[in-house]
Amino acid sequence: MITVNGEPLDWKPGMTVQDVLDAKRYTFRMIGVWINDRPVPKNEFTTTEVPDGAVVQAVHMVSGG
Amino acid sequence: MEKMKVLAEWTYTPAPIERGYTRKTLYVNVGEPRMEIKDVSQDMIDTFTGGRGFDLKLLWDAVKDTTKWNDPENEIVLSGGPLCGITQYPGAGKCYAAFISPLSGQTYDSNSGGYWGPLSKFSGFDAVEIQGKAERDIILFINGDEGKIQILESNLKDLNAYAVTETLHEYFAVDEADKRNISVISTGKAAETSYYGCMNMSFYDTRRKVARLKQAGRGGGGTIMRDKKIAAMVVKFSKMGGNLNNVVDLDTLQKVGVKLHKEIHDLDDVQCKMRKVGTAHLNEIMDEYHLLPTNNYKFGQNPAEIAKIHSAVYERLFTQGMPDGCWYGCSMSCAKAVDGFTVQTGPCKGEKVTVDGPEYETVAALGSNIGVYDPLWTIEANFYADHYGMDTISLGTAIAFVCECYELGLINRNDTNGLDLKFGNKDDIMELIHRMAAGKDEFASMVAKGIRYMKKAFAEKFKADARTMEAIGMEGQGVETSEYVPKESIAQWGGYYLTLKGPQHDEAWLIFMDMVNKQLPTFEDKAEALHYFPNFRTWFSLVGLCKLPWNDVEPANNRIVNEPREAAKVPEHVQNYVDIFNAVTGKGIRKEDIITMSEKVYNFQRVFQVRMKQGEAFHNIPLRALGPVFPDEWEARREYYDGKLREIGIDPSGLSTEEKIKKLQEYRLGMWEGLKMAVYKRRGWNKKGIPTLETLKRLGIDYPDVVAVVEKYSKPEDNFE
Numbered sequence: 140m141i142t143v144n145g146e147p148l149d150w151k152p153g154m155t156v157q158d159v160l161d162a163k164r165y166t167f168r169m170i171g172v173w174i175n176d177r178p179v180p181k182n183e184f185t186t187t188e189v190p191d192g193a194v195v196q197a198v199h200m201v202s203g204g
Numbered sequence: 205m206e207k208m209k210v211l212a213e214w215t216y217t218p219a220p221i222e223r224g225y226t227r228k229t230l231y232v233n234v235g236e237p238r239m240e241i242k243d244v245s246q247d248m249i250d251t252f253t254g255g256r257g258f259d260l261k262l263l264w265d266a267v268k269d270t271t272k273w274n275d276p277e278n279e280i281v282l283s284g285g286p287l288c289g290i291t292q293y294p295g296a297g298k299c300y301a302a303f304i305s306p307l308s309g310q311t312y313d314s315n316s317g318g319y320w321g322p323l324s325k326f327s328g329f330d331a332v333e334i335q336g337k338a339e340r341d342i343i344l345f346i347n348g349d350e351g352k353i354q355i356l357e358s359n360l361k362d363l364n365a366y367a368v369t370e371t372l373h374e375y376f377a378v379d380e381a382d383k384r385n386i387s388v389i390s391t392g393k394a395a396e397t398s399y400y401g402c403m404n405m406s407f408y409d410t411r412r413k414v415a416r417l418k419q420a421g422r423g424g425g426g427t428i429m430r431d432k433k434i435a436a437m438v439v440k441f442s443k444m445g446g447n448l449n450n451v452v453d454l455d456t457l458q459k460v461g462v463k464l465h466k467e468i469h470d471l472d473d474v475q476c477k478m479r480k481v482g483t484a485h486l487n488e489i490m491d492e493y494h495l496l497p498t499n500n501y502k503f504g505q506n507p508a509e510i511a512k513i514h515s516a517v518y519e520r521l522f523t524q525g526m527p528d529g530c531w532y533g534c535s536m537s538c539a540k541a542v543d544g545f546t547v548q549t550g551p552c553k554g555e556k557v558t559v560d561g562p563e564y565e566t567v568a569a570l571g572s573n574i575g576v577y578d579p580l581w582t583i584e585a586n587f588y589a590d591h592y593g594m595d596t597i598s599l600g601t602a603i604a605f606v607c608e609c610y611e612l613g614l615i616n617r618n619d620t621n622g623l624d625l626k627f628g629n630k631d632d633i634m635e636l637i638h639r640m641a642a643g644k645d646e647f648a649s650m651v652a653k654g655i656r657y658m659k660k661a662f663a664e665k666f667k668a669d670a671r672t673m674e675a676i677g678m679e680g681q682g683v684e685t686s687e688y689v690p691k692e693s694i695a696q697w698g699g700y701y702l703t704l705k706g707p708q709h710d711e712a713w714l715i716f717m718d719m720v721n722k723q724l725p726t727f728e729d730k731a732e733a734l735h736y737f738p739n740f741r742t743w744f745s746l747v748g749l750c751k752l753p754w755n756d757v758e759p760a761n762n763r764i765v766n767e768p769r770e771a772a773k774v775p776e777h778v779q780n781y782v783d784i785f786n787a788v789t790g791k792g793i794r795k796e797d798i799i800t801m802s803e804k805v806y807n808f809q810r811v812f813q814v815r816m817k818q819g820e821a822f823h824n825i826p827l828r829a830l831g832p833v834f835p836d837e838w839e840a841r842r843e844y845y846d847g848k849l850r851e852i853g854i855d856p857s858g859l860s861t862e863e864k865i866k867k868l869q870e871y872r873l874g875m876w877e878g879l880k881m882a883v884y885k886r887r888g889w890n891k892k893g894i895p896t897l898e899t900l901k902r903l904g905i906d907y908p909d910v911v912a913v914v915e916k917y918s919k920p921e922d923n924f925e
Contacts, residue, residue: 145722166492167716169475171763171771178764198723198768199716201755 143195150191156184159195169200205375208356211342212237216351218328224286224449224788225249229262230329230353232344234432235276235336237355244330251905253746255285256313257805258331259302260812263311264909266335269815273306273424274431276337280403282389283331284321286789288748290533291446292454292461293784294468295750297322297531299405305423305705306399307598307654308682310816311809312423312705313745317530317539318405318416319387321748323348323441326448338433345376348441349385358435364392364591364641365404366557368436369415373408376440383408385442388415390435391426392593394641398652400598400684401426404590407530412543414558418530421595422708423683430593444532452790460783465535468757472536476756477515479528482538483564483752484518490568494841495689495715497573499627500604501678501828502837504689509577513567517579536753542583550588550638562586562596565709568687569600574607575627585637592641597708598654601684603633605655605677614668621647655679675827681706691831693719694875695730701825702734702883704809710751712737723769727882735886740773742802747785753777804903807888807895811905811913814894819917823880823893830872835861881924890922 141150143163151158156172156179172179173196179187189195219226227249231240244258252261259281266279280303290296299321305312324332327348334344341358360368368390377383388406395401403425404417429437451457472478477485487510490496494504511517522540530539542559562570562582570585571577589596603625609615610625617624621639623632639648650661655677662668678685683706690696690707695718700707714733718724724733744751759776766775782795793801813821831845832838838845838861846856849864852871856864884891888899894917900906 144720164492165720167489169758171768173768176767180764196721196768198721198763198771200758200763200774201713201716201772 141189141191141193141195144197150189154189156187156189156195159189160184160197163197165197165199167199171198171200172196173198205371206359208343208359208375210354211357212239212355214239214353216241216328216353218348218351220450221325221448222450223452223790225254226325226328226330228329229258229331229333230346231333231335232353232355233336234334234338234342234344234355234434237336237338239353251804252808253285253801253805254330255283255288255298255748256300256302256742256745258283258285259300259313260311260805260809262331262333263302263304264808264812266333267304267816269818271304271816273304273309273428277335278304278428280334280425280428280432281331282320282324284325285746285748286449287785289322289325290449290451290457290784290788291531292457292533293753293780294461294464294529294534294536295531295753296748297534298744298748298750299324299420300745300748301403301420301425303423303425303428304816305683306427307424307656308706310681310705310813310821312425312683313809314403314420314422314425315710315745316403316405316420317407317418317750319407319531320389320405320439322531323385323387323439326441326443327439334432334434334437336432341433341435343372343435344437346437346439348439349443360435363435365390365417365593366415366591369404369406369417372436372438373406373415376438380413381410382442383415384410385444386438386440389429389437390417390593391429392591392641393643394592394594394652395426395430397643397649398594398640399424399427399654399657400595400602400652401428401430401593402590402595403429404593411526412541412558416530416539416541416558417560417590418539419590419595422597423595423705426593449788451788453787456787457784460780460787461533464753464777464780467759468535468753471760472757475758477519478536478538478752478756480524481515481519481522482540482561484540484562484567485515486564487518487567488514490564490688491572493715493720494692497568497604497687497689499575500573500608500676501685501689501691502608502834503840504691506572506577509572512577513571513579513582518562518567521579521583534750536757538752545583545587547587548584549634552587552591557587559583559587560590565687566596566600569597571600573600573604573687574633576630576633578630581630581634585634588634588637588641592637594640594652597686598684599637600687601678602651602655602658603636605658606651607633608676609662609668609673612672614672615662615666619647619666621645623647654682655684656682675833678826678828679706680824680826683707685829688713688715690715690829694879695724695733697825697829697876698730698734698879698883699737701829702823702880703738704806704813711741717772721768723772727878728886730879731882731886734883736799739799739802739806742806743781743798746801746805749781800903804905807899807903808905808910810889810893810895811900811910814917815913819894821893825876827869830876831868832865835865838865885924890918891924892918892922894918894922896923
């Protein structure tokens with residue numbers, strides 16, 4: 140189990156940052172991700188694995204208006 | 205066009221600009237007629253900065269406590285601000301307008317791109333103040349080249365915006381190249397009956413060879429123009445240059461500008477795609493997150509239809525590869541346009557036109573929110589809204605309210621004078637828009653006056669149920685809500701309904717931070733955000749900048765070098781603003797000063813609202829903004845909403861949907877009150893939302909007449925402990 144923005148999410152072995160975003164249906168282009176307070180560069184979303192028990196913050200930047 | 209008769213004329217010597225200021229403002233009374241050039245004091249600069257700050261200060265001095273929107277002493281005040289007109293940094297051509305609004309009876313500020321702001325400053329004025337009422341249709345002409353102000357008798361045959369703008373660019377230019385040196389403010393025929401008449405501010409697009417229209421759309425500035433019998437306001441200035449603001453440090457200004465230009469060039473295509481689709485990049489994103497207003501905000505998405513209005517569809521419709529900046533040097537270039545559009549209905553039927561937009565707000569307002577998923581129809585509605593002089597947001601939200609009233613049976617086809625105003629009934633909705641402009645149909649004229657007016661009128665005239673309309677009419681302080689579903693973000697309730705002027709998204713857009721990121725868990729966190737962001741964004745309106753380059757593009761490392769909550773503020777761009785402000789003005793502000801500068805004006809404007817509402821400047825929120833009102837809204841997301849009840853300790857099993865709705869409403873109304881108090885307290889206001897004397901003193905806005913308003917309406921029992 141991991142938490143994403145404070146909510147629990149089932150963890151699977153090999154789960155990447157992009158898998159987490161897909162599971163949460165986070166489709167916004169301007170998202171910053173931190174795993175246990177460490178930032179993940181956007182170009183590493185598909186290769187960075189999320190460890191079991193991780194605290195993930197998927198922060199949507201504000202735009203528009 | 206025949207030469208127009210000069211009704212009044214004055215000459216002046218344009219003041220030189222130093223460090224972004226001319227230190228002069230222009231006052232014109234179109235009724236008397238009279239012209240005066242006023243000095244700008246150092247205190248006015250120190251307290252109000254410029255732009256909207258100057259507008260409000262001049263408006264405050266011009267009106268009485270009892271002034272109504274259609275009294276002669278109401279004004280339209282226009283100002284860019286000290287950074288307005290620089291060409292080195294993107295988004296520096298904004299003009300801010302302020303007036304007493306027909307919708308709300310208090311001040312409203314609205315902004316626009318286009319060339320009016322810069323050209324009026326280059327013509328010698330930090331602000332232009334229009335008062336009085338003319339006896340016949342007039343055109344105000346500021347000739348910055350010759351130092352001449354004229355009031356001309358209008359002989360325009362068509363008062364609608366595209367016709368007015370095109371004709372006047374032609375009339376005042378000596379040749380094709382000269383058209384770029386002119387900016388026209390126009391509205392349209394609908395503004396003569398509507399309370400949400402817009403002001404269109406033009407710039408001439410030399411590549412397309414057409415006049416383009418940007419809008420100070422909200423609040424009813426166009427309505428006031430027509431009430432004053434102003435057909436148009438025109439400014440002309442031909443000696444364009446790269447440093448007309450006479451800045452202190454051009455080198456720094458250029459360096460910071462180049463850095464942002466590069467960022468936009470390198471990153472926009474993978475971030476917001478502003479250069480390709482403008483703010484319409486948000487269409488499918490808002491749908492995905494249940495934020496796209498659908499059928500009068502009942503729902504936040506429509507999975508079956510969203511593909512039809514996807515940003516990719518608009519990307520194909522917008523002309524690509526054109527530099528669509530609405531002021532020189534704006535590489536964000538988001539003023540998208542549809543060229544060669546053939547109009548299908550109304551007085552322009554069959555004509556090929558260039559339509560400015562639609563932006564996201566219009567896609568939602570004149571699209572999903574009224575049940576229409578036809579981009580070509582939305583483009584046509586956008587064209588006519590601008591042409592007739594109506595704010596697309598208020599228009600769409602007002603029609604959405606009408607459609608729901610119609611489907612609920614609160615009004616019927618007899619009431620609408622034969623129109624079948626169901627959601628999505630495009631033909632009849634377009635006919636309604638045309639009737640608003642014609643001004644002869646009583647029902648259309650009611651719709652044109654906005655939701656607050658309709659709630660009363662429908663109850664009185666059609667015996668429509670007042671409580672239902674109160675629940676579903678999406679207005680705050682008399683102004684229609686802009687196009688985001690705020691139901692599931694407590695912070696956004698405040699972002700919309702605890703604002704100075706009503707639910708417009710230019711104060712604080714906190715939905716992602718609050719609802720998705722979960723970065724604002726407590727009332728205090730939300731209140732802090734509802735202090736910081738409205739004040740930060742107010743600053744743009746003081747200095748003459750567009751908000752979009754702040755966070756519609758961000759440095760590549762923004763989310764690496766900043767912790768999550770700071771990243772949302774885009775710290776590098778905030779530093780850019782400090783640097784370019786200092787480079788232009790020579791002042792030495794720090795980041796923190798941005799908030800203090802804004803607080804002065806923000807709190808002054810709040811006192812202004814209290815003054816104009818005689819102490820009753822209340823913040824209202826419709827039930828629809830707090831959550832579901834009808835069972836179908838709940839059932840569309842039953843699992844989600846049942847979960848919301850469980851979160852607050854209520855077991856939904858065994859409850860009817862109506863009972864569930866009632867319980868959630870009761871809970872959320874309590875949360876709204878809690879939020880309101882937390883926000884008032886953080887802002888330094890009392891429990892009635894009136895800034896305290898301590899707040900006025902801290903900010904240095906304790907002028908005797910401001911203090912008098914606060915003292916008049918504040919009571920000791922309303923103070924926080």
